[in-house]
Amino acid sequence: MRFVDEYRHEHSVVRLAEALRRSVTRDWTVMEVCGGQTHAIVRFGIDALLPERLQLLHGPGCPVCVTPVELIDKAIALAMRPEVVLCSFGDMLRVPGSRDSLMTARARGADVRIVYSPLDALRLATELPGREVVFFAVGFETTAPTTAMAVYQARQRGVHNFSLLVSHVLVPPALEAILSSPERRVDGFLAAGHVCTIMGTAQYEPIARQHRVPIVVTGFEPLDILQGLYMVVRQLEEGRAEVENQYSRAVVPGGNRRAQEIIEEVFCVVPRSWRGIGSLPQSGLGLRPDYAAFDAERRFALEASGVQEDKECQSGLVLMGRLRPVDCPAFGTRCTPEHPLGATMVSSEGACAAYYRYRRA
Amino acid sequence: MELPLLCPLPAVEPTQILLTHGGGGRLMHRLIERVFAPAFASPHGETHHDGALLPPGGAARLAFTTDAYVVRPLFFPGGDIGRLAVCGTVNDLAMCGARPLYLSAAFILEEGLPLQTLEQVVGSMRQAAHEAGVEIVTGDTKVVERGRGDGLYITTAGIGLVEHGLHVAPASIRAGDAVLVSGDLGRHGVAVLAVREGLDLECPIQSDCAPLAEPVRRLLAAGLQVHCLRDLTRGGLAAALVELAEASGLSIAIDGAAVPLREEVRGACEILGLDPLQLACEGRFLCVLPEEETVRALALLGPEAAHIGRVHASTPPQVTLRGPLGAWRIVEMPSGEQLPRIC
Numbered sequence: 001m002r003f004v005d006e007y008r009h010e011h012s013v014v015r016l017a018e019a020l021r022r023s024v025t026r027d028w029t030v031m032e033v034c035g036g037q038t039h040a041i042v043r044f045g046i047d048a049l050l051p052e053r054l055q056l057l058h059g060p061g062c063p064v065c066v067t068p069v070e071l072i073d074k075a076i077a078l079a080m081r082p083e084v085v086l087c088s089f090g091d092m093l094r095v096p097g098s099r100d101s102l103m104t105a106r107a108r109g110a111d112v113r114i115v116y117s118p119l120d121a122l123r124l125a126t127e128l129p130g131r132e133v134v135f136f137a138v139g140f141e142t143t144a145p146t147t148a149m150a151v152y153q154a155r156q157r158g159v160h161n162f163s164l165l166v167s168h169v170l171v172p173p174a175l176e177a178i179l180s181s182p183e184r185r186v187d188g189f190l191a192a193g194h195v196c197t198i199m200g201t202a203q204y205e206p207i208a209r210q211h212r213v214p215i216v217v218t219g220f221e222p223l224d225i226l227q228g229l230y231m232v233v234r235q236l237e238e239g240r241a242e243v244e245n246q247y248s249r250a251v252v253p254g255g256n257r258r259a260q261e262i263i264e265e266v267f268c269v270v271p272r273s274w275r276g277i278g279s280l281p282q283s284g285l286g287l288r289p290d291y292a293a294f295d296a297e298r299r300f301a302l303e304a305s306g307v308q309e310d311k312e313c314q315s316g317l318v319l320m321g322r323l324r325p326v327d328c329p330a331f332g333t334r335c336t337p338e339h340p341l342g343a344t345m346v347s348s349e350g351a352c353a354a355y356y357r358y359r360r361a
Numbered sequence: 362m363e364l365p366l367l368c369p370l371p372a373v374e375p376t377q378i379l380l381t382h383g384g385g386g387r388l389m390h391r392l393i394e395r396v397f398a399p400a401f402a403s404p405h406g407e408t409h410h411d412g413a414l415l416p417p418g419g420a421a422r423l424a425f426t427t428d429a430y431v432v433r434p435l436f437f438p439g440g441d442i443g444r445l446a447v448c449g450t451v452n453d454l455a456m457c458g459a460r461p462l463y464l465s466a467a468f469i470l471e472e473g474l475p476l477q478t479l480e481q482v483v484g485s486m487r488q489a490a491h492e493a494g495v496e497i498v499t500g501d502t503k504v505v506e507r508g509r510g511d512g513l514y515i516t517t518a519g520i521g522l523v524e525h526g527l528h529v530a531p532a533s534i535r536a537g538d539a540v541l542v543s544g545d546l547g548r549h550g551v552a553v554l555a556v557r558e559g560l561d562l563e564c565p566i567q568s569d570c571a572p573l574a575e576p577v578r579r580l581l582a583a584g585l586q587v588h589c590l591r592d593l594t595r596g597g598l599a600a601a602l603v604e605l606a607e608a609s610g611l612s613i614a615i616d617g618a619a620v621p622l623r624e625e626v627r628g629a630c631e632i633l634g635l636d637p638l639q640l641a642c643e644g645r646f647l648c649v650l651p652e653e654e655t656v657r658a659l660a661l662l663g664p665e666a667a668h669i670g671r672v673h674a675s676t677p678p679q680v681t682l683r684g685p686l687g688a689w690r691i692v693e694m695p696s697g698e699q700l701p702r703i704c
Contacts, residue, residue: 001624001627004631008686010685013686042690043684044684044685044686044688045686045690046686048688089701090702091700091701094700114701116701222686338697348700348702357691357693359690359691
């Protein structure tokens with residue numbers, strides 16, 4: 001398959017892994033931010049090719065994993081209302097709320113539908129004028145432009161039975177939180193290529209400078225990840241701390257201006273609470289006052305339930321790179337994909353799910 | 362003033378299924394006469410009897426199986442619920458090492474189903490039965506109210522004969538056995554998903570839905586010491602391998618590069634975030650047999666078949682796969698249906 005097989009070529013991977021091994025002279029710890037990269041690392045066994053002195057940590061880049069329990073409860077409450085059709089990406093359906101998931105809510109009679117794009121949810125709203133279609137808008141900067149476009153079009157076309165339950169979050173504040181933690185162990189980052197396809201690389205410059213940390217924007221295939229690691233290690237060994245772009249076939253420094261404009265039109269930066277991590281200032285997107293009429297929390301006057309995460313679940317530590325999934329006492333015993341304690345065990349980008357699926361002994 | 366007479370039977374032949382079609386009355390008999398009897402005519406089937414009387418199988422052992430079919434949409438590229446209902450049961454019999462002979466078919470029809478749809482489905486059943494060399498000899502029809510069914514559900518049961526002395530079952534699997542797959546994987550799963558979700562794939566993918574009685578017959582007729590057969594249905598290759606490992610108490614090592622996948626299936630999986638090993642098939646099977654018979658078995662199965670792995674003893678029993686970079690990973694039993702990812 002073109003544009004995929006080239007980046008999984010065994011011979012090239014072995015050569016690059018060898019170059020990486022030669023370049024490491026000290027102990028380094030690098031975090032891959034995106035859950036898609038985590039899955040590629042575990043699935044292809046990339047970590048087994050790395051030199052002993054280079055340790056990988058898995059980061060918080062799994063949008064499903066960081067969506068607060070409270071918001072999942074709100075989505076379920078909305079879905080149970082007879083007039084509501086709740087549209088969600090497939091990943092979200094198995095994620096446990098405080099009592100059940102959207103999947104079990106569907107079995108109890110809720111109208112929950114999987115969509116591939118927010119624009120599909122908007123189309124559904126026009127096809128079902130008697131119903132209230134709510135899109136559960138989850139994701140990092142990568143999915144924000146299509147969410148924004150759906151609301152923008154809804155307002156333009158006067159589709160009043162469409163609204164959003166918003167949980168969009170941003171990558172740079174999460175990196176700040178990890179770097180500011182007193183238990184900081186991260187020497188360098190692989191930044192998520194797809195996020196930077198939209199936002200560009202400039203946002204990471206102040207973080208690299210201020211925290212003296214190399215950040216390499218990286219793709220998702222084995223060769224991408226190894227090359228990204230090689231670039232981070234070279235910076236570390238040479239004492240540099242810069243933003244570099246490994247994923248140049250998709251990312252340009254300025255990002256996608258059109259996508260940024262539509263995000264800017266519809267959303268503003270707000271504080272958001274991250275599941276397992278807590279509230280982070282200026283870490284998410286919320287609808288601007290002009291679009292407040294499309295905010296489902298406002299339209300349906302949803303109350304905060306104040307529920308807490310399951311105490312046994314340590315997904316917050318996993319998301320911050322402070323606990324490896326296999327070191328969690330509940331992993332594979334009291335926490336499995338069939339009976340998850342937290343979202344990291346069921347999301348297709350969750351670190352616990354990656355280890356359960358590919359590594360369980 | 363003249364009052365119109367209310368009549369339960371429409372004067373003209375209805376073009377949709379009515380509740381009355383399931384009532385056991387004249388309309389039901391007309392449905393049997395018009396749709397089912399001509400399609401499934403058999404010397405052993407008695408259209409107007411409660412069951413079929415079948416000739417004895419002699420010294421052979423009998424294999425018996427049943428399966429229910431619910432699929433949305435009813436029609437998909439490469440097949441429909443009717444073809445599926447015949448192939449599925451034929452394949453379950455074939456996997457027991459049996460020669461499938463007779464099928465029963467029970468239909469649950471939803472009020473309002475266009476008669477033309479039913480006729481089309483029954484036509485595919487007839488075609489699939491012909492391909493598989495089986496007869497549909499008995500059946501049943503029920504009609505449920507509109508909104509209580511997805512148009513059409515089918516349950517088929519089947520009887521076959523085991524005419525050899527082999528015990529084709531997971532318990533016969535031995536360490537050192539070769540694991541073969543009869544063709545490329547995942548086309549049924551992608552074809553159904555594409556139609557169901559309205560995905561506009563650049564190259565339309567046809568379901569692999571097909572009866573497996575003939576390839577199995579060829580393997581057995583050649584005298585190969587087949588240890589186990591397993592068709593790949595829901596859960597795909599991953600589920601079938603894990604089931605075999607658990608049932609036999611032995612481990613299976615798979616070479617990822619040897620697993621046959623078409624480019625269009627790989628592409629769809631990359632885009633949607635699906636694991637091709639977990640995609641449903643409806644016309645593919647695993648064959649486990651002694652390593653030294655691999656070459657002969659592959660020749661009998663045809664050019665699409667592949668030798669994908671080997672059975673070995675290890676504790677606990679597990680399925681492992683060698684990836685493109687040489688690293689081994691476990692293959693896990695799928696956890697429910699696969700859900701497309703966010704980005």
